[in-house]
Amino acid sequence: MLEGKIMQLKDSSLLKQQCYIDGKWLNAHTGDVIAVMNPATGEQIATVPNMGIAEARLAIEAANKAFKQWKSLVSTERSIILKKWHDLLIENKEDLGLILCSEQGKPLPEAIKEVVHGAAYIGWYAEETKRIVGDIIPTPAPGKKALILKEPIGVCAAITPWNFPNSMITRKASPALAAGCTFVIRPASKTPLSALAIAELAHRAGIPAGVFNVITGSRDIGDELTTNPIVRKFSFTGSTAVGAKLMEQCASTIKKVSLELGGNAPFIVFDDADIDEAIRGAIASKYRNAGQTCVCANRIYVQSGIYDEFVEKFSTVVDQLIVGNGLEKNVTVGPLIDKEAIVKVQHQIQDALDNGATLVRGGHIHPKGELFFEPTILANVTQDMIVSKEETFGPLAPIFKFDTEEEVIRYANDTIYGLAAYFFSRDLGRIFRVTEALEYGMVGANTGTLSNEMAPFGGIKQSGIGREGSKYGIDDYLELKYTLIAGLNN
């Protein structure tokens, strides 16, 4: 029984079924709860409070009350606390992975890897907090100096998606807290348990009450987080459509906004590529999290000279993927998050087949259960099919053929999105030409994965605003203050 598995946590107190506000664990005022289901089994694994606007206000006021003290800490003190938070995530990575796998579905090893990836952001910003430096600028006027300070923006809020229930929390909270800001986060209703476990570890790390708050419940919470004037910065990861709506809501109080939205990543294999390397990269990029990441290879373009060889070799590797409950050993592809996700994949497949594509592998719901889908490959896919324009968010690999570099760059850029793109080539001139020609925030050359805490993660066009991770990621949580100091020659 899954619940039995969950109860096999080494530390069962990490399974929190209340929200964390102002350092306290609270139920909704109404007592209402939301069920948290396991997508692999359909079983209920927990409940969390169904909070609303009133509780959101409580969390924002708690963050506001805590801001003055938190921002006044010297950076080395903040660094020690953040480092302790990082260490606690690593010490508890198996339990956090088990909770994540059970609420989101990804295979347990992948879930644990996400926890380590999430902790890495905290570890990175535990150091970056000590490197928030300003400037003293000489001015054109005698006796005057410009002092530039970088100051924390204040109370920050975020709404996060279900596909990375751990790392999406820490990738936002760690730069915010490192900058001296305080934070209110509303995780996706489907996967709230990871965020609540992270809050428990924040408490244990000594993060003061009100600095980090996690609230679950209705989407009304989002209305409060995006319109309450105390909130000075709003960060969102999710669909482009929802991102646009939330950005609009933030406009009324001129909040600083960061958005990590949808993607439609091209994955290009030139005939001068190391084809086995390209296949390994395509598998890693396409089937990670059952294809439910915003940076998954969404369109695979293979140059005509190696097209048949690529399809054949790629299919052989896909045959080795094991679909099943992520808690089971050797499973590499878990369930999709819900029925709507399955319908979206089926619709894209049917449209492609109706317009001349060939089904090479898969194409159906997997016998393991209604939310499991066979790793699917389509060949002879063309630009006029829905799958070339719409993000899939599922284990579907559409393989397009192209002839020239100019043609494939045109295809690759023919999308409203601009998050991640990938290409494989051993030609140095081509690597520079293609990197510069691709209209994306992130490019993987001879690799199918590119996310890490030291790199600026983010997109252009309708894939978002701002960057997360790296030395750049903290800037979104800081304001510049310019002070002109005169009279220095008197």
Ligand SMILES: NC(=O)C1=CN([C@@H]2O[C@H](COP(=O)(O)OP(=O)(O)OC[C@H]3O[C@@H](n4cnc5c(N)ncnc54)[C@H](OP(=O)(O)O)[C@@H]3O)[C@@H](O)[C@H]2O)C=CC1
């Ligand atoms: N860039 C990325 O990393 C991600 C992109 N996506 C994209 O989003 C698509 C659908 O995934 P999905 O999770 O449904 O993404 P959504 O954008 O619908 O949801 C993301 C988060 O926003 C919340 N939300 C949705 N609508 C509102 C609203 N009107 N007001 C306040 N909060 C809201 C959701 O809450 P709740 O679910 O609790 O109702 C969830 O916490 C995917 O196909 C993919 O294109 C999704 C996840 C990550």
Ligand SMILES: O=C(O)[C@H](O)CS(=O)(=O)O
């Ligand atoms: O939202 C996502 O899909 C993640 O950002 C992808 S990654 O950062 O884990 O690669």
